[in-house]
Amino acid sequence: AQRVTQPEKLLSVFKGAPVELKCNYSYSGSPELFWYVQYSRQRLQLLLRHISRESIKGFTADLNKGETSFHLKKPFAQEEDSAMYYCALSGPVGGGGNKLTFGTGTQLKVEL
Amino acid sequence: EPEVTQTPSHQVTQMGQEVILRCVPISNHLYFYWYRQILGQKVEFLVSFYNNEISEKSEIFDDQFSVERPDGSNFTLKIRSTKLEDSAMYFCASSGGTGGKDTQYFGPGTRLTVL
Numbered sequence: 001a002q003r004v005t006q007p008e009k010l011l012s013v014f015k016g017a018p019v020e021l022k023c024n025y026s027y028s029g030s031p032e033l034f035w036y037v038q039y040s041r042q043r044l045q046l047l048l049r050h051i052s053r054e055s056i057k058g059f060t061a062d063l064n065k066g067e068t069s070f071h072l073k074k075p076f077a078q079e080e081d082s083a084m085y086y087c088a089l090s091g092p093v094g095g096g097g098n099k100l101t102f103g104t105g106t107q108l109k110v111e112l
Numbered sequence: 113e114p115e116v117t118q119t120p121s122h123q124v125t126q127m128g129q130e131v132i133l134r135c136v137p138i139s140n141h142l143y144f145y146w147y148r149q150i151l152g153q154k155v156e157f158l159v160s161f162y163n164n165e166i167s168e169k170s171e172i173f174d175d176q177f178s179v180e181r182p183d184g185s186n187f188t189l190k191i192r193s194t195k196l197e198d199s200a201m202y203f204c205a206s207s208g209g210t211g212g213k214d215t216q217y218f219g220p221g222t223r224l225t226v227l
Contacts, residue, residue, distance in 0.1 A: 032214055034215075036218075042220070043115075043116075043203075043218050043219060043220045043221065044155070044203065044218040045218070046215060046216075046217070049214070049215065051214075086155065088155075090214050098160075098214055099145070099157040099160055099168055099170075100145075100147070100155075100157060100205075100216060101157065102147075102154050102155040102156070103154065104153070104154045105154065105155075
């Protein structure tokens, strides 16, 4: 069964400090991994997906198949980064859309 | 930028009553989903829908739940006889446009409270 683990419920950092939100997954096939962000009172928004290998709002995430991890990183935290971050795994590949399996989320708090 | 919309934002109902949660997916999307999040817990998959039929459902999605796409724009989730444990935030999502099948776009959610 597929599973996503986010070990930290809350991560508190100072503005300008590096951020790393941890995500580990368990999946037998080739995973598609995503990070979603939910700002206060807003909807879940896609932040990035591993396939596109892009940097969004200064965040990056690298899929490490050996460690089954997809940690989210940002070198310098900004106050506006404070939000709930969810790691999600898509699969198995099917003809009718792919369900997302979410982690429990990590609340990032950036302090001044 | 087009968005998924959901109505109502908050629904309060009595145990045993039927509720219908409504969603308008992004117009050129082909795949539709419902998820729920019980307070303090993770977002959980309920059902996916494609080509006018359920493509996958979770164990949570029992006979009390049904989905429908009654016209070209709406996607509904019906809970036939609500239980206290159905109280949760329900999210609709859609995918299949230029973002590809795998990129799901979420609505703002409907908070369902069962008394």
